[in-house]
Amino acid sequence: MGFAEKRGNYWRGRFKTAPGKYGTVSDQVGDVIKFDTKRDAKRAADLAEANAAKQAPRPRADLRITFGEYVRSWYARQDLAASTMQNYRRHIENHLLPAFEETPLVELVSEGVDLWEKKERAAGYAASSIKTWRSTLHLILSDAEAEGRMSSNPATKRRGRGRRAGRRRNRGPEKVFTDMRGVLLIAERAAMLSGRDDEFVAVVTKGTTGMRFGELVGLETEYVRRNSIRVEWQLYELDSGELTRVPPKDDSYRTIDAPDFLSDLLTAHIVATKPKPCACHGRTYLFSGHRPANGAASAPGPKLLDVARLAEVSTGTVSNVLNRPEMVPEGTRAKVADAVAQLGYVRGGPKPGQLAPHWRRSGFATWLFHPAASGWYPRAAPQPARPVPILGGTFPGVPARGRGAVSRADACWTSIATGLTPHGLRHSHKTMMEEMGVPKKLQDDRMGHADGSVQARYSHITAAMRQRLMDDLTAQWETALRARRAMSSGSPVRALDALLRAV
Template identity: 70%
Template sequence: MGYAENAGTYWRGRYKSASGKLETVRDQITGKPVHFETRRDAKRAADRAEADDAEQAPQARNADTDRWMTFGAYARSWYARQDLAASTMQNYRRHIENHLLPTFEDSVMRAITAEDVDHWEKAERKAGYAEASIKTWRGTLHLLCEDAQTDGIVISNPATKRRGRGKRAGRGRTRRPEKVIANILNLILIAERASLLSGRDDEFVGLVVKGATGMRWGELVGLESLYVRPDSIRVEWQLYELDTGEFVRCPPKDDSYRTIDMPEFLACLIAEHINRVNPKSCKCHGRKYVFSGHRPANKAARAPGAKLVDVARLADVSTGTVSNVLNRPDSVPEPTRVRVMAAITELRYVRGGPPPGELAPHWRRSGFATWLFQPAATGWFPQAAPNPPRPVPVLGEPWPGVPARGRGASGRADACWLPIAAGLTPHGLRHSHKTEMDEMGVPAKLKDDRMGHADGSVGARYSHITAAMRQALCDGLTERWIAALHARRDLSPRSPVGVLDRLLRAL
C-alpha cells in the first residue's frame, strides 16, 4: 500500500515499485515529484501509482542490458530519481560531474572493482584535494553503488572499504590542521577592517552578530527582521546559495530551530542597525532581511537564456576559465579559447552587467570571504589572475588605516595591515563562539541549544536549561565584550567606522 509523506509545506505520495524500491509519485509529463495539498490526495495517488506499476512491470529484467550498463548511464538515471533538498541535489551533482564521471563514466558498472576505486582515490589525493573532500565524494560513490546493488545492476559494492584495511597505521596522514579561532578583541578588529573595506557599518554589525551568537552563515544571511526580538534571535530559516547564484529559503541545517539569547549590548547593536538601514523587501523572496549585500547586484542568474556555468559545462572548463576568455583572452591557451567561444556561440550566451546603483540583496559566501573577511583577517588581498596576492594598501591615518581606492592606490598608500588571525574563516567564528562558552563554563545543554546541535545521550536528556543559566551566559559575554572594547580603545580612542566610534566614545 502507498502512503503520504509530509514534506513541510506539502505532501508527497510514496510507494514501493515492483522491484521493491521506494518511489515518489511523479508528473507523467515533467517527471517531477507531485506536491499534494492534502494527505488524502497523496495517499490515493500513491495507491494508484503502486497498482499501475504492478500491472506494467515486466516479469523479468533484461539481464543483457543490466550486464553492460555503464556508470554514466546509471548515475544519470539515479540522480533523476532523487527527490531531496536543493542543496543536497546540488552537492550530488557536483560530486558526480566533477569527480566521478571523469574517471568512471564509460566503465561498465559490473566491471568496476574495489581496486579501481582505490586508484581513483589516490589520484584525487595526488591532485591536491583535501582528505575530507575525497571522503565525501567516496561516500556519494558508495551510496550510488549501494542503490545499484539493490537494483540488481552490480553484485557487490566496490566502494565499500573495510575498516582498517588498505591504509597506513595512525591518523597522521589524514589529520587536518587545527581550526583557527579568534577572541572577542580579534572579532572587533576584523569586523572593523571588513567595514572599512566595504565602506559601511553593516559588515561590522553582521560579523559581531555572527561571532557573538555562533549562527551559521546561511542563518545570518537569511535572518529576517521579524525574527529579531528585543532580547533574542529566533532561527527559523536560512538562505542557501546554489551554484546558479539563486538563494533558496529553507529550514536551518538538521532542523535546528532555536532561540538565541542576546546580551544587552548585542540587542542594542542590532536594533540600531535595523533602525538605520530600514530593511526593504528583497525582490527574490519578498521578505525583509536584516543584512544585505555590499556589492552591486548581478542579475545574470535571473536573466533568461544560458548562464556562465552552462558555457563552462559544455566546454568542459571551469567558470573562471570562461571569465578569462571573456575578459583576458590572451591568458588562455588557444585551443581552450576556441572551445569556449564555440560553446558561447552554440548556447547563444549573452553577457549581463550589474545594474548601476543597486546593491545585491544578500551577501554571497565566496565574495564576502574572499574580498572582505580574508583581507580583514590577514591584511592581504587574494590572488586574482594575472595579479598575485598583494597587501591591502591603506592610508595610515586615522588608525587602523583606511583602504586606499582607485587607480594607483598602492602608490598612494603609506601603510598596510598586519595579520590578526591568519587562516580564520567566517565559519571559524562559530568555532570561536563555542570555545568562548567553554572558557566561561557554560553548561553543555545550553551550548548545544545555542549552537543548534543535538545530543541524544541519556545524560543530555536529564539535563535542562534554566533562566539563571541563560542570564549567566549573557553576563559573561557582556563582561568579555566590554573588556575587548577597552582593549580596542587602548589601541586608539576613535575609529573611522561610525558604529564602533560611537561605542568607543560611550565608554
C-alpha cells in the same frame, strides 16, 4: 533490521520480507514463537530477516549498463534538499564521471576505485574532499548492489590494507579561532573595507551568537527581537546563483539569547538603515549585499541555467568551462560550447550603482572577511596576493584604494587571525562558551546541535544558566571594547566609534 513487538505478556519478532511487508518469527509448523525478552525477539527477527534476504531472488544484472548510464538514472530518482542535490551533482560531474563514466558497473573493482582516489590526492585535492566524493560513490554503488546490478560494492573501504598512515591522511589544516577582541577588530576592518556599518554589525552578531552564514544572510527583521534572535530560515546559495529560502540546517530552528549590547547594536542598525523588502524574495532582511549586483539575472536572453539544462550539466560545470576550462573533460567542454552557441548565450555584467540584495558567500569571505582577518587581499589573476595598503591618519588605518594605492599608503594591516573563515566564528563562539564553562545542553541549544544521548535527556536549561551566559558575554564584550579604546579612542566606523565614546 528486525524489531521486537510487545504482545500482552510476551514479545514476538518482526522482520521485513519486502518493501512495505513484514513477517513474524515462527516455528517450523507456522506458529508464532513467543519470546520472554525483547532482546531474544530482536535477535531472532534480525536472523530471520537476513535469511529472507539471502533466499530472495535477485534481479539479473544488466551487464551492458555503464556507470554513467546508471548514475544519471540514479540522480533523477533522488528527491532531496536542493543543497544536497547540488552537491551530489558536483561530485558526480566533476570527479566521478571523468573517471568511471564508460566503465560497466560489473567491471568496477576496488583496485580501480583506490587508484582513482590516489590520482585525486596527487592532483592536490584536500583529503576531506576526496573522502566526501568517495562516500558519494559508495552511496551510489550501494544502491546498484541492492538492485542486483553488482555483487559487491567496490567503494567500500577495506580495513587494514595499504600504507598505515594513521590520521595523517585525513587530517585537515588546523582550525583557526579567535576571541571576543579578535571578533571586534575583524568586524571593524570588514566595515572599513566595505565603507559601511553593516559588516561590523554582522561580524559581531556572528561571533557572539554562533549563527551559520546562511542564517545570518537570511535573517529577517521580524525575527530580531529584544534580547533574542529567532532562527527560522536561511538563504542557501545554489550553483545557479539563486539564493533560495530554506529551513536552517537539520531543521535547527531555535531562539538565540542576545545580550543587551547586541540587541542595542541590532536595533540601532535597523533604525539607521531602514531595510526594505528585497526584489528577489519580497522579504525584509537585516543585512544587504555590499558589491554591485550581477545583472545577468535581469538581462534579456538565455541565462547560465539555460545553458546548463541544454548541456545536461550543472551550472557549476558551465561556470568552470567559461572560467577554468582546463578543469573540465574535453567531452563536457564540447557539450557546453555547443549549448552556448545554440542558445547565443552572452555573459551578463553588473549594473552601475545597484548593489546586490544579499551577500554572496565567496564575495563576503574573499573580499571582506579574509582581508580583515589576515591583512592580505587574495590572489586575483594576474595579480598575486598582496597586503592591504592603508593610510595611517587614523587607527586602524583606512584602506587605500585606486591606482597607485601602494605608493600612497603609509603602512599595511598586520594579521589578526590568518586562516580564520566566516564559519570559524562559529567555532570561536563555541570555544568561548567552553572557556566560560557553559553547560553543554545550553551550548547545543544555542548552536542548533542535537544530542541524542541519555545524559542529554536528563539535562535541562534554566533561566539562571541563560542569564549567566549573557552576563559572561557582556563582560567579554566590555573587556574587548576597553582593549580597543586603549589602542585609539575613536574609530572611522560610526557604530564602533559611538561604542568607544560610551566606554
